Amino acid sequence: MNFTYSANPARVLFGRGTTAKAAEELDHLGVKRALVLTTPQQRASGEAVAEALGAAAVGLFDGATMHTPVDVTEKAMAVYAETKAEAVVSIGGGSTIGLGKAIALRTDCTQLAIPTSYAGSEMTPIIGQTEAGRKVTQRIAKVLPETVIYDVDHTIGLPPALSVTSGMNAVAHAVEALYSEGANPVLSLMAEEGTARMINALPAVIADPADPSNREEALLGAWLCAVCLGTGGIALHHKLAHVLGGSFDLPHAETHTAILPHALAYNAPAVPDAMAALARATGSDDPAGHLYDVPHKAGATMALCDLGMPEDGIERAVRITLETPYPNPRDFDADALRGMLRRAWAGDRPRV
Ligand code: NAD
Numbered sequence: 001m002n003f004t005y006s007a008n009p010a011r012v013l014f015g016r017g018t019t020a021k022a023a024e025e026l027d028h029l030g031v032k033r034a035l036v037l038t039t040p041q042q043r044a045s046g047e048a049v050a051e052a053l054g055a056a057a058v059g060l061f062d063g064a065t066m067h068t069p070v071d072v073t074e075k076a077m078a079v080y081a082e083t084k085a086e087a088v089v090s091i092g093g094g095s096t097i098g099l100g101k102a103i104a105l106r107t108d109c110t111q112l113a114i115p116t117s118y119a120g121s122e123m124t125p126i127i128g129q130t131e132a133g134r135k136v137t138q139r140i141a142k143v144l145p146e147t148v149i150y151d152v153d154h155t156i157g158l159p160p161a162l163s164v165t166s167g168m169n170a171v172a173h174a175v176e177a178l179y180s181e182g183a184n185p186v187l188s189l190m191a192e193e194g195t196a197r198m199i200n201a202l203p204a205v206i207a208d209p210a211d212p213s214n215r216e217e218a219l220l221g222a223w224l225c226a227v228c229l230g231t232g233g234i235a236l237h238h239k240l241a242h243v244l245g246g247s248f249d250l251p252h253a254e255t256h257t258a259i260l261p262h263a264l265a266y267n268a269p270a271v272p273d274a275m276a277a278l279a280r281a282t283g284s285d286d287p288a289g290h291l292y293d294v295p296h297k298a299g300a301t302m303a304l305c306d307l308g309m310p311e312d313g314i315e316r317a318v319r320i321t322l323e324t325p326y327p328n329p330r331d332f333d334a335d336a337l338r339g340m341l342r343r344a345w346a347g348d349r350p351r352v
Contacts, residue, residue: 003184006229008125011147012158016212017099018051018151019324022089025147026056029110031080035085037076037099038092039065040230042116042223045080045154049091049114059083059100064090066252067130068098076103086110090145091154093166094252101143111145116154118198118218119253120173120226124274137248144230147233150223154217160209162220164298165253167202171195171291172237173229178274179267180233181327187232188277194224198280199294203350206298237263239326240341248309255307257300258347261292262340265350270330288350303347314341 038046090100198221
């Protein structure tokens, strides 16, 4: 058995109340002046972090937004320069962490990330930026945050609907790590464990969003799934999520949620080992169906038409996918892709 495993170096603190260690962590990183980043919706969390950092917080920028638009990054860069910061502390979901990465791309600054959703950007050297309506993604080591503080307490306020779709976004990273190019036994351990923790925690998170023990399970699962995205590969599912997000401006986590069961069902015949791992993780002999049922029962939108995809978009998505395919364990077949996308568009259960 020959394989290559590349780890992404990062220091991680996990637990409840771990944000209290942020000042100590900046010190450990040799940082004296940090700019705190967040969204307008999470300004209060940004202020609390700035307060906990004391004199090391030299400013707060709360303009982070979806898809890392370059004009927003330029505004944040102006504040970064004005405040003479040498690091960023990003508290929020993938959008805020994306802004921190965009600043690191331009300055090579130190990043401390405090994720509050399950999207997983904090564990990846991947950055996507949007300019003139076009999102360009690259992999570059300097955007990987140096330190990540997973603080369960910051996830308790993640709204239930977003918890489900963000959680399924995480599971998608793990599922594709099991069968994409570069899959290996080390990553598969994390993928199976991450999927199990997240998928089994989600119903409990929805039933009692404020219970920290459910949130702890989900966040640990999110971390493991994020490692899968950071070091593993992607295949059909992520290809479709990118095509649909880019072509029809569909929302990120919701699109992942609606596509994942169908992409897995498409690949199932070609990936028996991955299906066995997912059967163990989900406790179901129909993992694709299970990845549909959990978010569906939790009230997530499972029909791409309800997310804003037009019916004639199915043909367009098939064409783009075939024109620029990602490596995938099962060959891309136009009729099979069409059938799968039609079911996802209508919100039907997946068919293996
Ligand atoms: P998001 O960061 O856009 O957050 C959505 C909303 O929820 C925001 O208003 C945010 O402030 C709020 N929010 C987040 N956590 C909260 C909490 N605990 N309590 C209350 N409100 C909270 O959404 P996301 O799904 O986390 O991230 C999506 C973005 O991340 C996309 O742009 C995607 O492309 C990117 N992403 C990048 C990578 C990567 O590796 N580069 C990986 C995953 C996602």
